[in-house]
Amino acid sequence: MNIFKKTINFGNKGVHPAEMKLTSGKAIKDIPLPRRVEISLCQSLGKPAKAVVAVGDHVDRFALIGEAQGPVSTNVHTPISGIVKSIGKIETADGHGAEGIIIEASDADHASDLQSICDATPRVNDINKLSREDILNAIRNAGIVGMGGATFPTATKLAPPPSSPYCEYLLINGAECEPYLTCDDAIMREMSVEIITGIELMLRALGEDVKCIVGIEDNKPQAISQMTIAARNHSRISIVAMRTRYPQGGEKMLTKALVNREIASGQLPISQGVIIHNVSTALAVYYAVVWGVPLVERVMTISGTDFVASGNYRVPIGTSVKELIEQLGNVPETTIKIVNGGTMMGRAIGGLQGSTTKGMSGLLMLNTNETQIRETTPCVRCGKCVEVCPMGLEPYLIARLAELSRKEDLKAHHVLDCMECGCCSYSCMAGRRLVDWIKVGKAIARKN
């Protein structure tokens, strides 16, 4: 093991918040199939999917219920058998609401679903017989999107247009640099072989001489060793330990850390010859291609110091967040903030509402010690935000320009390059909410 010999890292920028990986050693537990699901049709970056079922229809488990509308949209499937109760506006976890489908299972449906889980067998026994098209179609049909949170359709990313630069590297993101989240860690520990097979399938889809590097932060030693063992006989896949540093899981930072290339402003990773996918996505690819199972469940971290049942859970997509938490325990009395995602980039939500989605990696219940409501004092121009900004921006200045609504200056200071990683707000000693202002600044810069 020469993991600690050289430090692989994206540079000296960024921050190292308390890791708070409370659930790092926890095994993945299954959440039982719910009797009722509310599935959003907006599961990807692009247009919502179009419902292909009607109210009153009976659908089987894994049936297609929403069809992708264009290359950045994605198919939606049902994790349970049942009757379509309604199609229309549903509540989402972030409180915004979206088009969605509600499905309810009868006792018979539920029993047959449980039986089908026991009877499941792989569809493909030899992946070497699969063609590129077979793999891409399986991924596209299964409705797989980037599960790190960006929810960009995976098949579209794996088939870049012929005009784009040649892809040299497939980078697999196992950084999981967000505090609290351990779902990627958990799947790498428990399902490394499946993930490696998923990667192998992605490599087959990409081309003969594409190499793969899996980047994992060194605070996950078990994941690193499991993945290394699983990748032993795969000459095209290498596992690399990176020095823990937030936001290493950002695609620009990951590319810098693993292949030392910088993706320029406004460019896609392919401009530097790389394509980036999350480990969870690789796992979903494995299930889609080998088992023919669409993306209807994912592993989520549900955590918080005071939440007794903190752990990693395999959750059917569309499960009500409220029911999910209630079957594990109660929201602790001390909770003052509920976060969908990690503490650096996750969204605070007003309460337990809506249902889980493909991009939802965690649900955190934070008490007063875990999340701070800081008083804002005047900026003392200490320069810390400039020092930590991984994009090389001047957050203090952008925030000020946003307060003044100076559109042209905001653009000149590259406000649109900010990825909202939160390093500036995190390290601001004056407690200024720089990211909030930068978001305002982005809106101003985009306005016509």
Next chain:
Amino acid sequence: MENKEIIVTGSPHVTSQRTTQRVMLEVILALIPAFACGVWIFGWRSLSIAAVTIIACVLTEYICSRFMLGRRDTIKDCTAILSGLLLAMTLPSSIPLPLAFIGGVFAIGVGKMAFGGTGQNIFNPALVGRVFLLISFPVEMTTWPLPLSPDGLTGATLLSAMKESGVDAASIDIYQIAIGKMGGSLGEVGAIALVAGWIYLTIRRIIRLIIPLSIIASVVILAIATSNNIAIELLSGGMLLGAFFMATDYVTSPMTTKGMIIYGVLIGIITFAIRHYGSYPEGISFAILIMNGCTPLINKLTRPRLFGERRGGK
């Protein structure tokens, strides 16, 4: 449970433990050894000077922010206390207390609040106060009690002695200077204590190494080039106090590494030039103030490199 207050804010949901108040308190802590040296060398009067300047600074800040700017006062962040302490440390121990008070009022009133308060000032408030006193009351500001002398003898500082009376650099005992046995202001005499404070701030990552090192490096290079005594250049006058605690003031120093180097090197050069070719024996106060004025321009010229942009622009 459902009725309980759940807070919704933008991300991130965690922050570092560092607050402006804590940082300022730590800087004050780092200054205490050097100040204690001043008290040891010049007697208890040093304490009353510091008390007067701190009270003047805090009071001025309170009155200005409450009644003139009409906003919440910023006393709590402790920046005024720090400015007061720093100002006291640049004064001779024999200064009449009313003058110290006026210095404190000017430092905060004109040096800081006139620009809009904390974070808005262009010049280091403590140095604004000191230079104001130096120009307005030149006699009181250049009468330096001799170290450890109970009977109130006064004399020249090392730099003024060398400049005006032609004292030979070779006849000076460096060891005596290092432990503070020289004439000078309250805070500049305890070189070892100043270095200790600086190391503390650096280890705690409150200040970065760049500014102090660029100042010191440029002075050392100039001293070698002009065959002056390096130790005297560094240990005499306010060099260390200025380089460690004044030039590194957040508000008035540049933001980027490149900017900090330019700023530090120019402070070193200007200080050296004033000391050797100007009419004042000591120049670091002026040098820092001049470079404070240049800071906005330096910030503009040394913007950080955008990720993905080639070095040296697009």
